[in-house]
Amino acid sequence: MDHYDLVILGSGSGNSLVTPDLDGRRVALVEASPVFGGTCLNVGCIPTKMYVYAADVADTTRSAPRYGVSGRVDGVDWPAIRDRIFGRIDPISAGGRAYRETGPNTTLVSGHARFVGPRTLDVALRDGGTAHITGDQVVVATGSRVTVPDVILASGVPFETSDTVMRVPALPASMAILGGGYVAAEFAHVFSALGVRVTVVARGPQLLRHLDGEISRRFTQVAREQWDVRTDTGVTAAHSTPGGVRLTLTDGSDLDVETLLVATGRRPNSDDLGVEAAGLRLHDDGRIVVDEYGRTGVEGVWALGDVVAAEQLKHVANAQARTIAHNLAHPGDLLPFLAAPVPSAVFTHPQIASVGRTQDELDAAGERYTVKVQAYGDTAYGWAMEDTTGVCKVLADPATGAILGAHLMGPQASVIIQPAIQAMSTGQSVRDIVRTQYWIHPALPEVLENALLGLELDD
CATH class of the missing domain: 3.50.50.60 (FAD/NAD(P)-binding domain)
Incomplete structure (x- = not known):
């Protein structure tokens, strides 16, 4: 049985836990998938957005005549689109695997791990056989997988x-x-x-x-x-x-x-980990229970990412990995997970971005709020784009001016929403964000500025 200072299950955000702070420690990184780097790199965020960009180019070309420009899509070279994407991603994945196979102080174990006791695991190796490993610290970062009816x-x-x-x-x-x-x-x-x-x-x-x-x-x-x-x-x-x-x-x-x-949908990869043998507790939806520091309640066992978070988002997993990386290296100075509002975006057509609470949630809670819905097409750049469907919806506390939620549907929604995310995360009020900075005219973020200016706040 091999013993390590740290055992990491999962090569997505878990891979980033191996920081210079751990130099000199013996680390095992266990990955069940034949590809290295997790969902985001191989089958999630990154390749999908590369496809979305190609789709956006096609849509923009087809809409060119409305602006007096001749444009049409004569055909789509699917193999060229696909190979451009995976011709970049596959080498990154392979390079990450090669580095962990040959890099300092880290052993890559290719197989599926199950707890057989606290901080003790059996790994069914992909090339056959079983590895038995233990760790002073274990981090579960096994992610999630698709569900099929x-x-x-x-x-x-x-x-x-x-x-x-x-x-x-x-x-x-x-x-x-x-x-x-x-x-x-x-x-x-x-x-x-x-x-x-x-x-x-x-x-x-x-x-x-x-x-x-x-x-x-x-x-x-x-x-x-x-x-x-x-x-x-x-x-x-x-x-x-x-x-x-x-x-x-x-x-x-x-x-x-x-x-x-x-x-x-997707489900957390917790159901075949031997969580009972480890002593881990699960939420009803299969997520592993952790505290604000990423600790599971079992001494020396931590968890992060989709197997933990209610929001299956890479930026959440990355932030949690940064926190746990610090906590592993500084056990006497633990940091909590980031408690800021979690934003998200849907890269569809039109693009959508959201942060904070919805109007439905505020109504259900009986809370007082003010709301403004600003059309893209009523701003100068939205007018230039001839946009007819885009909107920016902002909700705020009329007494304090605190932004409670922001929800956008339209071009570049995932970019335009960022000032609202920053304001909510740093405690800036509506007055702070609209009165203490210039907003470039006639740039598209004016749709957010005008929504904020349109909120009716208490004097």
Whole structure:
């Protein structure tokens, strides 16, 4: 049995725990996947946004005539798009693996780890056999994985997930996307913009229901103008056909498509870790319970990222990794996880960004607020863009001027929202943010400035 000062499970954000502060310590990094670097690098944030950029270019080209510019998309070279993306990502992943295999003070263990006791693990090695390892400290950073409805699994039909669909050999003529969340919305944009006939099948009444209700409603309306959107609809059966897949829907209709993409959510990778043997506790949704410092309650065992956080976001996992890296090196000076509001973005069409509380949440809590919805098209740059759907919605406490939430749908929403994120994180009020700095005119962030100026605050 090999003993280490630190054992890390997962090579995503967990990989960044090996800092210079740990020089001289013996570290084992255990990775179950055949690829190195975690979800974000290989099948998540980075490749999807590279596809989104190509999709945005195609959409922009098609819309050029509205501005008096001749433009059209004559065709899409899917292999060229795909290979540009993975021609960059795959070498980074391989390089990360090679470095950990040969780098100082770290041993890469390729296999699936399960606790057999506190800080004691058996690793089923990918090349066969079992490794038995122990650690003075263990960090669980195993991430999350896609979920697939039982009706699809039981049917035996071929399907893609976010793990596989970006590497398909050719674009299909048609695609059904099961799900109404951010993964479904982003891939619907990508494949539709690249010429695929897309049908989105969502069980709920709207898409992106986790967002502010008004933004969700507005986006669903815009989505219906781009794709065939079936809301309040589920799948009762699925069958393989000579041309692909036939889905029988809850409304009694059949949907025939060439490719089926399942985007119905993700679950924490905690169910096959031997958490009982380790003494770890789980939330009802499978997340590992930790305190504000990342400690699990089992001496020497920490956890971070998707296997812990309510928000399955890379920037959350990275921030938690920075905190735990400090705490591992400075046990007498523990830092808590960042308690600031967590922003998020959906890189669909139009782009969406959100931070803080929604109007629905404030109404449910009976809290007093003031709200302003500012249209992109009522600002100078939005007017130049001929934008007709973009909005910036801001909610604030009328007594203190504290920003309670900001929700944007429109071009560059993920960029424009940042001043609101900063204000909420540093305690700046609406008055602070709009009266103590210049806002460039006629830049697009004026949509946020005008929304803030339009809030009715108590004198």
